[in-house]
Amino acid sequence: MRASRILSLLLLLQNRGRLTAAQLAEELEVSVRTVYRDIEALHEAGVPLYGEAGHAGGYTLLGGYRTRLTGLTGAEAEALSLAGLGDSAAELGIGAAMATAQLKLQAALPEELRDRAVRLRERFHLDAAQWYREADSSPFLSTVAQAVWEQRRIRVRYSRWREPTEVERTLEPYGIVLKAGRWYTVARGSSRIGTYRVKQILSLDLTEERFRRPSDFDLAQYWRQRLEEFHSQLHRDEAVVRVSARGAEQVPHCLSQAAAEAVAAGSADAEGRVTATIPMESVGALETQLLQLGAEVEVLAPVELRQRLTDTVRRTLALYECQTS
Template identity: 60%
Template sequence: MRASRLLSVLLLLQTRGRMTAQQLADELEVSVRTVYRDVESLAAAGVPLYGDAGHDGGYRLVDGYRTRLTGLTREEAEALFLAGLPGPAADLGLGAVLATAQLKLTAALPDDLRDRTSVLRQRFHLDTSAWYAETDPVPHLGAVTDAVWRQRRIRIRYRRWKAPQEVTRTLEPYGLVLKAGRWYLVAGRPERVRTFRVSQILRIRVLEDRFDRPHGFDLAAHWRSYLEEFDARRHHGEAVVRLSPRVLQHLPDLMEPAVAHAARRSAGPPDPDGRVRVVVPIESVAHAAGMLLRLGAEAEVLEPAELRALMAETVAALAETYRHPPTSG
């Protein structure tokens, strides 16, 4: 612990220049007396630092004493800092590690690159969470992460959407994916590679037996393939819909990407009323009804007949509900 703190003192002085004992104490969350002892230890070890007395005084390193990274371009340094997402790192238990790594990198950069990365952090903030959705609680993410790192099989109690809702599975955890603020586990089972939402893991036990990852398994490539298969698997049919120009324009904000893209691709010329006929993929009649009802009167379902009838039935029920004044409770 003390060795890590001594390194932090050195890196802080390299990165920020002169700092008072109180500033160092506040940064490291220790007492000023502890800072005095740490500075004495660094000096005894041959680190060329000295202290200035007075109101503007403090500790500083002899000019030129620093470790530099060579061959790192401005763009590469900026990319490294943009890649460090504090939220996901904290989820994985790596928040402190990320902060220390960035401090080390900043301390080792030449002056001009260090100034650029400092400005970069004030200009760009990356937020991986989704809009209008709460972040999933993931109490077992730490255990899953440990099993992924150590290539240990796990046994989980898992809650899924179909019956039986709670199942027990023994898995080989290949990797973790963060998608729109939600963590997913990609894991091997005897029949195939499967995907599990980490927030739905009710219990977990990390087993002692190791496993070997499939030769050549590429997590990013597998995830891209999984998303393509997922869309193809869940969209069992199509619906023909007349949309107003306004809704068609704002469809990417109202529908998921697969539906919005299909509507844009299939859009024909406007009819005499200015409406556009599009074809969109649907999961089921019931799901499509809920999806299209949010568009209100600016969308009209033409096909299939079953979906059009369900829309009419739902709208009629809504009209009946709102035809009378609300009853007092």
């Protein structure tokens, strides 16, 4: 561990030039005292390091010194294939390998290409989580990732929405997917391949039992098919709504993209109201979404949805009348 950290420190100085002990400590996630010890170890190894005190001081390599210890380990090479994950790599347990691999890659590049790579990293950042939602966090994510890589069965206690709400499963995890800040594992259970949200795993036992992953299984293709099935089932029914001009502006923030497109394509009457037929997953789901638009939308059909909205508004009105009387 220490040898890897010292190499990372050396590569940081080689790639970025002058850095203070505090900056090195922050990059390496260690104490400043640990950085001082590692700097001393590099001195003893004959690395030409120069340290300068003061506000503009720091450590730098002398005479254009460059290490040739830039070969990638197996773990680092694997981590590079997931370089687009950004901070999510740390959640999978490969953050350290990713950081070291990127440093080695930069050190091996010619100066011009290295500068371009640094500028790219400084100017582009991937954040996979959605607005107003916290990204998934699970103590079992790195273990699931280990099981995927080592092809080991896992026994889990899993929480789901339908009865029974807690179930026990033995799974063969084929892969992991990050979707809008949420982690899923695609795994074979007793009879079929399914998708499980990692956050909903309540307990996990990593077994020593190995399984054979099908050679023809394509994780990306499987996920595309699941998304197509999801969207085809999502909008099985329709509703007819009349939306005010103000409501039409709010629709993209409250309803689905398909609904927003339907409203945008509709023609407005003399009062600026648009009548549109929009896709509907279910009466309950669309009711919740339409309530965000308040009086800016009127449901014309189906009758069930119109009645549910009417009942909800009446109950809400009664609640407030009761509080003010």
